[in-house]
Amino acid sequence: MLIVCPSCSSRYELDAAKLGPAGRKVRCASCQTLWHVDPAQENFPEAPSAAETQALLNEELERASEIDAQISAVASEHTDTVEPPPPPPRKPGKGKPSPAKGAKTGQSHPRRAATFVALGLGGAVLLGLLVWQRNLAVRGAPQLAIVFEKLGLPINIRGLSFSAVESGLVEDGQNRFLVVEGDVTNISKGRAPMPPIEVAVKDAAGQTLYTWTTEAPRPSLEPAELVRFRARLASPPEAGKSVLVRFTSAKPKGLASAH
Incomplete structure (x- = not known):
């Protein structure tokens, strides 16, 4: 059965068989409101249909695609090829300059900048995933719990x-x-x-x-x-x-x- 918090409208799935004939008190995990759930209640909101669930999933996938497109656009702005400067005029009695060497030197800076940008974006995305799924991260690497606690982020693996x-x-x-x-x-x-x-x-x-x-x-x-x-x-x-x-x-x- 689906129960709804009377204070903040948070929804939870609860096994009706666990309530017993007299009902049971439950506490909202979001706002800590305590209320009594009666097994005889009938005005529970209906669970979302399969079509609504698929629509929500499609919306999340579209958001993820937009983020990927923005990251690719930022990276491409820093990876545009920069034409090397023209070689200096040839002077009598001087050695011939090496065009290949000059071209390589001119292209190294934008490529290096693009590498730093890509690394920075990758690190930001990785950090965001760690913060979002910090409970899973701490399960795999318990030493991260100290880091999250210093950042003021709560860790509750057991739920x-x-x-x-x-x-x-x-x-x-x-x-x-x-x-x-x-x-x-x-x-x-x-x-x-x-x-x-x-x-x-x-x-x-x-x-x-x-x-x-x-x-x-x-x-x-x-x-x-x-x-x-x-x-x-x-x-x-x-x-x-x-x-x-x-x-x-x-x-x-x-x-x-x-x-």
Whole structure:
């Protein structure tokens, strides 16, 4: 079924079977609006037809052709052949100048400029592709993540986002527990697998005192679907001042050893 955000009109595909008889709350990946989706609703916008999809594809192909034509036109302006200057008049008693050498020298500068222009355009196009598909670029070369972070470009390979994360101490008789909970939203346009969640306890200086891993509340999330997670640690470090929550590929092994 197709759902539409009531705030910004963003569209998402959602499996109606995942809603259940009472419906479910979902969060918009674009504007973070939270609303309830009722499985009995019938006024959903229709999905685009095959003809509309093909028209959009043709429009994107035309734009790509126009960009290629503009790049070719700019490159051709710098690769026009420049006629070499006429040889100097022959003087008595002097050696005969070499026309071939003079012609080669006269043509080297425009060719070199055209090469620099072509390299510059190629680099600009490559950089644009890397920024546009930065998530795919980081999957292939993880070291690029640092570069994109310094440029202020967000990287989210998993397509999952934490929000409303809270932590607090709970005492149960003689026992003392640290409880950490929050929301996880699928901000991608497809189903996203949900890996285990790692929680780190940090001191006032930001040093990690203790980490542990907990199972995800659900194996995967549909687009724009939101789920609540909860993790608990018995006898947390006394010097703990904050927690850091992130996804990890490690499997939960109970309580992790202290750092």
